[in-house]
Amino acid sequence: MPAVAQAGGPATGFAPGDVVVYRVGDGSTSLTDNAAPVFLDEYSPAGSLVRSLALPTADSGATHELTASGSASSEGQLTLSGDGRYLIVPGYHKAVGTDSVATTDDVTLARVGADGSVDTSTVVDEFAGDNxxxxxxxxxxxxxxxxxxxxxxxxxxxxxxxxxxxxxDNIRDVQVSGGQLYASSDKDGIGVSTVGTGTPTTSGQKTANLPGSPESSGDPYGFVLLDVAGHGTPDTLYVADSNAGKIEKFGLSGGSWKAEGSKSVSHVTGLTGYVGGGHAVLYATGSGSSGTSGTLSTVTDTAAPTSSMSGSVTTLATASSKKAFRGVALAPGTGGTGTTPPTTPPTTPPTTPPTTPPTSPPPTTAVPWPGSSSVTTADASNVFGEDLSGLYQEGGVMWAAQNSGKLWRLVPNGSGGWQPDTASGWGSGKSLHFPGGSGTPDDEGVTLTGAGSAGGVYVSSERNADSSGTSRLSVLRYDVSGSGSTLTATKEWNLTGDLPAVGSNLGLEGVTWVPDGYLTGVGFQDAATGGTYDPSAYGSHTGGVFFVGVEGTGMVYGYVLQDSGAFTRIASISSGMDGVMELQWEPQASRMWVVCDDTCDGQHRTLRVDGTGRFALSAIYERPSGMPNYNNEGFSVAGSDECVNGSKPVYWSDDSNDADHALRKGSLSC
Known part of the structure; x- marks a missing residue:
């Protein structure tokens, strides 16, 4: 039998790829509503118990006791931190045996590191409200x-x-994914929702159901958001519905979450998962009808995000007598919820990057477009007119920035192209304003974070069109959940003073977002510190780095944009082109597309992180031979779910609306 490790003893690291179950009870005492000891049980993916880590049951200096009710199945929803480095574990600051512990107020939070270290120094006084x-x-x-x-x-x-x-609100699970705080509840029709924007820390926040209100009429507990198709944003949601005894699946289609079947798991409350081999791998826990037992189960869903859930549920482990399972999480060190667990144990961050430096010099000559030479129109005649610029595809939705101060939400037109969404006030696009409702951003680029559009749409702007002679190089965040015809930025990061001066119409064009999990995994080097990039050094932010492209210099800059409004430049990259009009991160190929317009004959370049831990030129491509030298300022790449017979769609936006069309469609090998 695996040994029980004691918190405060010698730390032993978790194995990446394992799962960790919140267990209540030590097997010696029947479980009631009194306070019981808490253990973290580490299981291999096959269900073998690796070890048990006992959390403190007494106060000693900065170490505080952490216990749980022996019969409350709603408790124990531990999660993996957004950066994947820690388990965060809730419990009561009460001694084992405390009567009716769920009617007390004080809470202990444990932070458990990938190395097995336990920190229970956080005691939240008078939080629980006797529940x-x-x-x-x-x-x-x-x-x-x-x-x-x-x-x-x-x-x-x-x-x-x-x-x-x-x-x-009456809240069950809470977690951070892709830089956004989410929660679940079965009260007041909440379901699974965002909490404020980003990772808020101030009072008065609002919960907002995800579009389509998944599980708002169910009994949701644990949940997991995954990017199954590889678009770079979540496209599949799984929710533990305890009353139904099912893992419910929801796929993102047309910007709304739609039910896509379920799998039965009795009394399920805990849920976690990741994407492996293009499929969702899920782990679930149930506590039995009385909350005093438990099962650990797994299922692999091989279906696409918008197809009915597949796979068979397998029970991996069952709680023994006088023990109960609560929540479940991936072992720390896996790189964040929803990512593929690594196959080697965590180590100290390397001082040299883990990849091999290139053995050949960077390319200097453009090669033919890596897809079909044919390009077709992807919109109806004169829908947008001139000035359509940045693009970003979020599954069945295309976001488009128009540099006359407008944002569009586009949906498929049934012919392989796009048309304006006519719902919620999007029919003619929505006018943009700076924070406070003033001015008109000259928005050129658009992107999303790992939270998807539910976490806000981000645009890059080079000036205030109401004062067009003055540069204002900004990234702005917009809440797009409302139905009004205008959008006022909820946050602005004004980078003007941090960047070299350029003409007012030669500023920020493209913007894209790269997740922290990828950057840390490749040993990305932080130019601000001179060392390996450490997301935790920058406090609360979106869980990734924004890269912006400057038209007037051809430079690309990487910024950590903090929730507080502060920012830090951590990378400066020369594209080697006269100008940058668009940036697009392609997660499936781990490369950043850097696009120039007719100034450079429509050239496209790609950047990858090389063996030095920095983005470097990896390819130079000519535009498709079937496309004239249009003034293309936007470019988007479809996700891996649209890869058919080795090809997937790409789209361009033409700022000049040549031949009365602003959108065109081509293909890219995949």
Whole structure:
């Protein structure tokens, strides 16, 4: 039998790829509503118990006790931090045996590292409101959130005793994914929702159901958002519905989450998963009808995001007598929820990048387009007119920036192209304003983070069109969930003072976002620190790095944009072209597309992180031979789910609306 490790003893690291179950009870005492000890049980993917880590049951200095109700199945929703480095574990700051512990107030949060170290220095006084404490989450191991039946959601920091109550909704699971805080609840039709924008820490936050209101009429507990198709944003949602006894699947289609079947798991409350081999691999826990037993199960869904859930559920482990399972999470060190677990144990971040430096010099000559030479129109005649610029495809939705201060939400037109969405005020696009409702951003680029459009749409702007002679090089975030005809930025990162001066119409054009999990995995080098990029050094941010392209210089810059409004430049990259009009991160190929317009004869270049841990030129491509030298300022790449017979769609936007069309479609080998 695997040994039980004690918190505070010698730390032993978790094995990446394993899963960790929140277990209540030590097998010696029957489980009731009194406080019981908590253990973290590590299981291999095949269901073998690797070890058990006992959490503290007594206070000693900065170490505090952490216990749970022996019979409350809604508790114990541990999660993996947004950066994948820690488990965040909720419990009560009460001694084992405390009567009716769920009617007490004080909460202990544990941060458990990939090396097995346990920090229980965080005690949130008077949070629970005499009701269950249920879940906990973190973006980086320092900024923490806790959820409860009466406590709503509280925000705190590691080692603190105070908290800020963000919302007083009845909340179950809470987690950070792709730089966005999410929550689940079965009260007031909430379902699975975003909480504010990004990772909020102030009071008065609102919960907003994901589009389509998945599980708003169900009984949701744990949930996981995955990017199955590889678009770079979530396209599949799985939810543990306890009353139904099912894992429910929802696929993102046309910007809305739609039910795509389910798999039965009795009394399921805990859920986690990742994408492996292009499929969703899920792990689920149930606590039995009385909350005093437990199962650990797994299922692999090989179906596409918008197809009915497939696979057979396999039970991996069952709780023994006088023990119960609660939540489940991937082992820390896996790179964040939804990512593929690595196959080797975590190590100290390397001082030299893990990849082999290129053995040949970078390319200097353009080669033919890596797809079909044919290009067709992808819109009706004169729908947009001139000035259509940046593009970003989010599954069945195309976001388009028009540099007259407008944002479009496009949907498929049934002929392989796109048309304006006529719902929620999008029919003529929506006018953009700077924070406070003033001005008109000259928006050129558009992108999303790992949270998808639910976490906000980000645009790059080179100036205020109401004062067109002055540069204002900014990235702006917009909440696109409303139905009004105008959008006011919820945040602006004005980079003007940090960048070399350029003409007011030669500023930021393209913008794209690259997840922290990828950058840390390849040993990306941070120019601001001179060392390997460490996301935790930058506090609460979107879970990735924004890269912006400058038209006037052909430079690409990487920025960490913090939730506070602060920013840090961590990369400066020469594209080798006279100008940059568009940037597009292609996660399936781990490359960044850098696109120039007719100034460079429509040349496209790609950048990859090389053996030095920096983005370097990897290819130079001519435009497709069947496309004239149009003034293309936007470019988007479809996800891997659209790869058919080795080819997938790409799209361009033409700022000049040549031949009365602003959108064109081509193909790319995949």
């Amino acid at each position: 269950n404490v249920r879940g906990a989450a973190s973006s980086d191991g320092t900024h923490l959130w806790v959820s409860g039946a009466a406590g709503g959601i509280g925000s705190t920091t590691l080692g603190s005793s105070g908290f800020t109550r963000l919302t007083d």
